Amino acid sequence: MPLSLLIPGTDLREKALSRYREFTAHGEGGLPVVLRSDAQSVRRPECKDPNFSYVLDDTSMLLDSFGAEFHGVRHEYALDSLLRILLTMVLLPQRGFLLHAATVVRDGRAYVFTGRSGAGKSTVASLSPAGTVMTDEISLLRFTDGCWQAYGTPFWGEFRAAGQNEHYPIAGIYTLVQSAEDRVESLTTKEMIRALLPCVLFFTSKVEANEDLLRLLLGFVGQVPCERLHFRRDDGFWKVIAA
Amino acid sequence: MNLFPERNPKLAWREIDGEAVIISPEDSHVHELNETASLIWTSADGRHSVDDIADVMAAKYDVPLPVAKADACELIEMLSAKGLLVSPKAEAQAGA
Numbered sequence: 001m002p003l004s005l006l007i008p009g010t011d012l013r014e015k016a017l018s019r020y021r022e023f024t025a026h027g028e029g030g031l032p033v034v035l036r037s038d039a040q041s042v043r044r045p046e047c048k049d050p051n052f053s054y055v056l057d058d059t060s061m062l063l064d065s066f067g068a069e070f071h072g073v074r075h076e077y078a079l080d081s082l083l084r085i086l087l088t089m090v091l092l093p094q095r096g097f098l099l100h101a102a103t104v105v106r107d108g109r110a111y112v113f114t115g116r117s118g119a120g121k122s123t124v125a126s127l128s129p130a131g132t133v134m135t136d137e138i139s140l141l142r143f144t145d146g147c148w149q150a151y152g153t154p155f156w157g158e159f160r161a162a163g164q165n166e167h168y169p170i171a172g173i174y175t176l177v178q179s180a181e182d183r184v185e186s187l188t189t190k191e192m193i194r195a196l197l198p199c200v201l202f203f204t205s206k207v208e209a210n211e212d213l214l215r216l217l218l219g220f221v222g223q224v225p226c227e228r229l230h231f232r233r234d235d236g237f238w239k240v241i242a243a
Numbered sequence: 244m245n246l247f248p249e250r251n252p253k254l255a256w257r258e259i260d261g262e263a264v265i266i267s268p269e270d271s272h273v274h275e276l277n278e279t280a281s282l283i284w285t286s287a288d289g290r291h292s293v294d295d296i297a298d299v300m301a302a303k304y305d306v307p308l309p310v311a312k313a314d315a316c317e318l319i320e321m322l323s324a325k326g327l328l329v330s331p332k333a334e335a336q337a338g339a
Contacts, residue, residue, distance in 0.1 A: 188260060189260055190260050190264065193264060194275070197266070197273055202271075204268070205268040205269050206268065207252070207255050207268055210266045210268045211257070214255055214256070214257040214264070218257060218259065
């Protein structure tokens, strides 16, 4: 199901078309994004009863069954921020979430490296071969086709790229610790949840949604190999996680 | 003292490996309880009294009831002070 974005302003829409160009083409099973203008819109003129709305000063975002509608957004980075908030809302009922994490593809499987700012996500990305990094900042993880998969996102940190509208089954997720040696450490379910929670992008204060998120993360931790990765600033870590 | 402690309904939680992990959605704060505090948390449904909870603790940890009740009271006060527990019945009785 494409993520349908209505962006009335021509200037912002053109910037968005460039920024999300890899995602506006319907990738097979990826995260397709459709950008629409007023002229293309089939939505009713006023969205009075949105499923979700976010208003900040003179900027607003409305979400309903037609898609998402942005008004007053002047900068592509603001659109990026709103899109992240939107995705957290859309993904949850589809068994998905956004995570501060770099994702690298190796032998057709996704390796997800998570941690707060400074943990080493961009370092891991920089140590990976060109073309294998799906994102160095925010990963989209979702249960589809019977397994957890990592999807490309247009959200990047130090590596500025268009992203890849592709998805791969997750081989494992690793919480990053920069160290003098390369080794992996097993984590209990609770330790992994403790490591994941601060890295999950989530913006709603609704209790039910937070309960759903916890339930989703528990399912994720139960189905995906989770470890803490102690790593040096070189690519030797692959030897311990791909072993 | 919460006579009939109840979990704060504004909190999201799950029990993981016998211990409660609680999220406060309003400030994204995460609370992690140890096994004993988790026992109180899961028992605090607004229907069971402090005495009921102390009974469960005494049986589970094989300690004298007065000791279990003292521990239960201390933990309930601590959890209440953190806003994790509320006591609607006590509040209703006080307001009656």
